[in-house]
Amino acid sequence: MSLEDNSIAERHACYYLTFNVVDWIDIFVKPVFKQIIVESLNHFIAKKGLTVHAWCLMTNHLHLIAQTKQGFGLSLLADDFKKFTTKIILEDIVAEPEIRRNWVMKKFEEASIAMKLLDKFQVWQTPVNSVYIDLHDEDMMNEKIDYIHYNPVRDRIVSHAEDYLHSSARDYIGIKGLVNVSIADEKLGSTSIIRYMSSYRR
Numbered sequence: 001m002s003l004e005d006n007s008i009a010e011r012h013a014c015y016y017l018t019f020n021v022v023d024w025i026d027i028f029v030k031p032v033f034k035q036i037i038v039e040s041l042n043h044f045i046a047k048k049g050l051t052v053h054a055w056c057l058m059t060n061h062l063h064l065i066a067q068t069k070q071g072f073g074l075s076l077l078a079d080d081f082k083k084f085t086t087k088i089i090l091e092d093i094v095a096e097p098e099i100r101r102n103w104v105m106k107k108f109e110e111a112s113i114a115m116k117l118l119d120k121f122q123v124w125q126t127p128v129n130s131v132y133i134d135l136h137d138e139d140m141m142n143e144k145i146d147y148i149h150y151n152p153v154r155d156r157i158v159s160h161a162e163d164y165l166h167s168s169a170r171d172y173i174g175i176k177g178l179v180n181v182s183i184a185d186e187k188l189g190s191t192s193i194i195r196y197m198s199s200y201r202r
Helices: 031-047 074-095 101-114 138-149 169-173 190-197
Strands: 014-020 050-057 061-068 129-133
Touching: 014 074, 014 138, 031 050, 031 074, 050 138, 061 074, 061 138, 074 101, 129 138, 138 169
Parallel strands: none
Antiparallel strands: 014 061, 014 129, 050 061
16 A cells, blocks of 8 residues: 555554655765754654654665655655655755755756656655555564665664764664654554664664
């Protein structure tokens, strides 16, 4: 079941989401652009009814395990998040001394033309990649959380998942991270999450 075709009753379900930058452009290398995502996630959590159970920001994509509170549809919220972050990213590309500025802006413009969109620039690919997660399926939830948190390890950025600042891995071992996540043990139960946490530093 995709995010786009879910029923009204399932709009508040939990999904594993991936937001990809067009042409896999490495936007999230500089701290200023990483901070845009951190602040935007916290804004949507505080003001827009978003619940984030896990996240990881890589150089050209963002992974989330998320759902929404009653009254908020996740598909519309994902679109809103893309629009919200696009505006700030474009503003900062223009304002920051970005060496690749002209090249990046041209790529964003070409992507918008290729997708036949009204906006002049397109930062995110569309649609958002989504996989439904059954909150009662502990193995599936742990598998997705594991996959998200070990992205930086697989890419050899860090040796241990919790050493990567721009993810929720450290939240799952009791260290407060950058984003106000809701730890999945609220849904899975303490036994599952203790088993998951014990797998770190292996």
